[in-house]
Amino acid sequence: MNGGPVQTYLDYNATSPVKPEVIQAISEALAITGNPSSVHQIGRAAREAVEQARDNVSTMIGARPDEVTFTAGGTEANNLALAGSGCKRLITSAIEHPSVLRAAETLAACSKHKHSPDLTVLPVDNDGVVSLESLKNALSGGASGALVSIMLANNETGVIQPIAEISALAREYDAMVHCDAVQAPGRLACDISSLGVDMLSLSAHKFGGPKGVGALFVRNGIGLDPLIIGGGQERNRRPGTENVPGIVGLGMAAQLAVDDIQRAPLIASMRDKTEQRLREIEPAIRIFGAGAERLSNTTCFTMPGVQSEMQVIGLDMAGVAVSAGSACSSGKVEPSHVLRAHGIPDAETGCAIRVSFGWASSEEDVDKLVGAWRAFYAGLKPRYTSGVSQLSGSNTTAER
Numbered sequence: 001m002n003g004g005p006v007q008t009y010l011d012y013n014a015t016s017p018v019k020p021e022v023i024q025a026i027s028e029a030l031a032i033t034g035n036p037s038s039v040h041q042i043g044r045a046a047r048e049a050v051e052q053a054r055d056n057v058s059t060m061i062g063a064r065p066d067e068v069t070f071t072a073g074g075t076e077a078n079n080l081a082l083a084g085s086g087c088k089r090l091i092t093s094a095i096e097h098p099s100v101l102r103a104a105e106t107l108a109a110c111s112k113h114k115h116s117p118d119l120t121v122l123p124v125d126n127d128g129v130v131s132l133e134s135l136k137n138a139l140s141g142g143a144s145g146a147l148v149s150i151m152l153a154n155n156e157t158g159v160i161q162p163i164a165e166i167s168a169l170a171r172e173y174d175a176m177v178h179c180d181a182v183q184a185p186g187r188l189a190c191d192i193s194s195l196g197v198d199m200l201s202l203s204a205h206k207f208g209g210p211k212g213v214g215a216l217f218v219r220n221g222i223g224l225d226p227l228i229i230g231g232g233q234e235r236n237r238r239p240g241t242e243n244v245p246g247i248v249g250l251g252m253a254a255q256l257a258v259d260d261i262q263r264a265p266l267i268a269s270m271r272d273k274t275e276q277r278l279r280e281i282e283p284a285i286r287i288f289g290a291g292a293e294r295l296s297n298t299t300c301f302t303m304p305g306v307q308s309e310m311q312v313i314g315l316d317m318a319g320v321a322v323s324a325g326s327a328c329s330s331g332k333v334e335p336s337h338v339l340r341a342h343g344i345p346d347a348e349t350g351c352a353i354r355v356s357f358g359w360a361s362s363e364e365d366v367d368k369l370v371g372a373w374r375a376f377y378a379g380l381k382p383r384y385t386s387g388v389s390q391l392s393g394s395n396t397t398a399e400r
Contacts, residue, residue: 008320008368012206012358013155013183013298019208019359022252026210029248036242037233046244053251057215060254061181061200062191069216069234070247074182074203075099076227077216078149080237081178081199083107084224087147090117091138091175093130094341095159100149100180101337118142122150127292128159128342132169139173146175152190153183156338156354157289158298160188167196176222182206182214185253186260186359187267187295198222204246207260208359209253213246260359267357268296270366274355275299277370282377288339288352297357300339302348303373306380311353314380318372323354 009017029049034042036050051065058065071077078099082090092104101121108119120138122130130150139146148170153160167177178199184190186207192200199222203214218224218237230239278285278301288300303311308324315322339349355369 008365010355010357010361010365010369011321011323012361013158013354013356014323015205015211016208016358017360018205018210018249019253019256021256022209022249025252026245026249029245032244036244037231046242049244049248050242053247053254056251056254057202058217060185060190060258061202061217062193063217064220066235067217067220069218069237070242070250071214071216071238072212072243073214074180074201074206075214077201077203077214078178078180079103080216080224080227081201081218082147082149083227084237085147085176085178085199086223086225087117087145087176089120089142089146090149091120091122091135091146092149093122093124093151093161095124095128095130095154095157095338096149096151097155097180097182100151104149117147124341126343128154128157128289128338129292130161130166132162132165135166135169139170139175144174146170146173147178148175149178149180151180151183152195153181153188153295153298154289154338155183156336157300157342158183158295158356159289160293160295163195163197171196183295183298186257187264187297189261192217192219202250204250204253207253207257210246210249213243213250215250263359264296267361270357270361270363271297271299271355273363274366274369275301277366278373281370281374286348286352288342288344297361298354299356300352300354302351303353303377304351306377307350308353310380311351311376314376315353315369315372318376320369320372322369323356324352 032046032049034046036047054065054068058068082103090104092100104119108117110116122134124130150161150166152163163179170177176198179197180201181190182201182203183206198219200217205211224237226237226239228239233239233242275287284304286302312322312324335346336349
């Protein structure tokens with residue numbers, strides 16, 4: 001790994017290392033001179049590269065190529081789905097990524113927006129799972145034309161939502177479903193037919209692709225207004241000259257992600273061994289979402305009495321990179337809204353860190369993490385009484 005002394009990278013939910021095959025594909029794409037909208041031979045070569053990538057992405061999710069719109073990432077894809085849908089009502093959950101939750105709140109509060117949908121934010125249970133009963137109550141309690149936006153898997157805890165059931169329920173009330181599936185590729189099958197969703201967001205850098213490129217699946221027949229005004233690229237949904245190297249990288253990552261799912265049992269064993277060994281060191285640790293179905297690569301747990309930020313720094317100094325939540329709140333130190341939604345007190349959420357494995361992880365990484373965690377905790381534990389930190393500072397949150 002580049003960027004300092006860190007040798008063990010366990011922050012894949014924030015971003016995945018770019019795969020060698022993707023780097024090669026991007027390098028070759030950088031040599032393509034043409035604009036994909038140009039009709040001459042050089043332009044057609046660029047267009048061919050873009051459309052091949054579109055084919056790869058559509059294959060990964062079981063969609064038609066013309067249902068895939070390229071974006072600058074998951075955040076843009078989520079915003080495009082919500083703001084472009086023209087929905088009268090918007091139903092989401094309390095554990096969504098800020099690019100959904102804050103976008104929904106902004107749309108609902110903006111009187112100048114031509115839609116300004118009514119917003120309902122659904123609670124989750126103690127394991128972080130959306131209640132189908134609460135969704136049914138929300139759908140039946142208002143006008144038709146709702147958009148339900150629920151993530152497939154949470155970026156902080158890895159908890160998986162019952163999207164197929166959510167989609168089936170939404171159809172009973174003539175509602176559309178958008179799914180933020182950014183954390184799923186390579187870890188969990190995200191076939192749009194099985195999920196039953198109308199829109200689905202992806203981001204390349206979560207599964208071995210480059211940063212700054214993503215995609216939004218939009219089922220044929222659904223109208224979507226663009227966020228920005230310009231040319232007619234991406235079927236008038238996303239104006240601007242396409243990022244050919246980034247899109248090619250996304251396409252290659254999508255092709256490789258299909259095979260990555262086969263490693264899920266091995267990755268899950270690493271996660272489970274990590275949790276077991278940490279519990280042997282400190283039985284009082286709490287693993288969030290442990291009672292629910294989770295992504296095979298993700299564990300979010302506490303070091304009792306020790307603030308998240310200190311843990312991240314201490315492990316970093318020992319050569320292990322983890323996070324204190326979602327990586328999209330750069331520079332901010334605040335409690336996790338996800339764990340708050342679980343009903344966890346801030347004093348406990350402020351002691352949580354997230355470990356996320358990925359395509360290059362190994363058993364050695366587990367050993368390095370557990371060893372560093374044990375040494376760090378042993379050095380600090382005598383400074384705490386009754387599991388309450390005596391250190392100053394605030395709680396930390398979020399990276400995507």
